[in-house]
Amino acid sequence: MRLSRIVRETPTVSSLYFDSTDGTPLPAARAGQYLTLRLAVGDSAPAVRSYSLSSAPGSGYRISVKHEAHGRGSGFIHGRLHPGDLVEVASPRGTFVLEESTRPVVLVSAGIGATPVLAMLHQLAAARDARPVWWIHVARDRARHIFADEAHALLDQLPDAHEHIYYTAADAGPASGERRPTPGRPTAASLAALGLPTDADAYLCGPTAFMDDIAGHLREHGLRAERIHTEQFSSLSAVNPGVRPSSVSTQISTSSAAMVSAAGSCAPRATASAVTAAAEALWTASVVSDRQGDQVTAGARLEAALGLLQGRDGLAL
Numbered sequence: 001m002r003l004s005r006i007v008r009e010t011p012t013v014s015s016l017y018f019d020s021t022d023g024t025p026l027p028a029a030r031a032g033q034y035l036t037l038r039l040a041v042g043d044s045a046p047a048v049r050s051y052s053l054s055s056a057p058g059s060g061y062r063i064s065v066k067h068e069a070h071g072r073g074s075g076f077i078h079g080r081l082h083p084g085d086l087v088e089v090a091s092p093r094g095t096f097v098l099e100e101s102t103r104p105v106v107l108v109s110a111g112i113g114a115t116p117v118l119a120m121l122h123q124l125a126a127a128r129d130a131r132p133v134w135w136i137h138v139a140r141d142r143a144r145h146i147f148a149d150e151a152h153a154l155l156d157q158l159p160d161a162h163e164h165i166y167y168t169a170a171d172a173g174p175a176s177g178e179r180r181p182t183p184g185r186p187t188a189a190s191l192a193a194l195g196l197p198t199d200a201d202a203y204l205c206g207p208t209a210f211m212d213d214i215a216g217h218l219r220e221h222g223l224r225a226e227r228i229h230t231e232q233f234s235s236l237s238a239v240n241p242g243v244r245p246s247s248v249s250t251q252i253s254t255s256s257a258a259m260v261s262a263a264g265s266c267a268p269r270a271t272a273s274a275v276t277a278a279a280e281a282l283w284t285a286s287v288v289s290d291r292q293g294d295q296v297t298a299g300a301r302l303e304a305a306l307g308l309l310q311g312r313d314g315l316a317l
Ligand SMILES: Cc1cc2nc3c(=O)[nH]c(=O)nc-3n(C[C@H](O)[C@H](O)[C@H](O)COP(=O)(O)OP(=O)(O)OC[C@H]3O[C@@H](n4cnc5c(N)ncnc54)[C@H](O)[C@@H]3O)c2cc1C
Pocket: 034, 047, 049, 050, 051, 052, 053, 063, 064, 065, 066, 067, 068, 069, 070, 071, 072, 073, 074, 075, 094, 112, 115, 116, 231, 232, 233, 234, 257, 258, 261, 264, 265, 266
């Protein structure tokens, strides 16, 4: 796929826009899904990394990548990719997607975790969806408040929208426009005070501890556990801890993507070659499924990656 444009969003986050190389339409994505990229990072093995689409479904692919200190994949993306470059990208996948429903929607994110829920907000705004929509975002300060204006403009297009922003830095700086961020992090009390509807579907993305806390607060407030959906960007250790997944496939899909991410960063017992093999397994499975025009199940991808990590031969596909 051709990288058509790079846009700097904050000092540490840039958005990348992709086109197909031959003008053919891009495979459809559902709001909340992610792309898997295989990055030729140089002398070592390619880095396989997943990035949620932050764009509206049907409007082309945009991912938004935070430059992690010492990060192989994000460092390569920020330092070495330029418009016009070709990048290996698998079709969108993932089951953290906006459900069709008439219930209220609560979108909660922290930092770069805004990406998949922003895609959901785009979908809701494009449909002028009548559901009550709550946008709750936690940023360090105004300078690191990703998609502040874009999200605000999307919420303006909805008939029943509620926006609540939290800034965690003590010196967060002035609020922009009429928006008045709440200092600190959301607490059980501050969330309860918002009057969130208890029959809502909630979609959470951010650091694991953040999602654990918010999911707990939402359950205490009365939301049903199976209506609290989470997307895991980083560690394997806590896939929806304390939250009963809405379906087994959600949990498996989250695990398989997170596993490669975790394997690339901090899996303590995996050897470097096993990590590379697991990443390649996910990539191979993704590409095979794309070629077949068919989604390989998340379970099969997880199984293939696990098999390689455990030293089993071949792909179970
Ligand atoms: C489904 C899914 C969706 C995702 N969506 C997004 C998204 O929209 N945007 C986004 O930015 N990310 C997203 N991610 C995370 C992304 O896939 C990568 O995990 C992330 O970019 C980090 O990869 P990396 O190669 O830069 O870091 P790695 O090289 O894998 O390092 C992992 C971590 O270890 C730290 N580290 C590595 N080496 C050192 C060292 N020597 N000293 C100190 N620290 C070190 C890095 O800072 C980094 O935080 C998503 C992940 C998943 C699973």
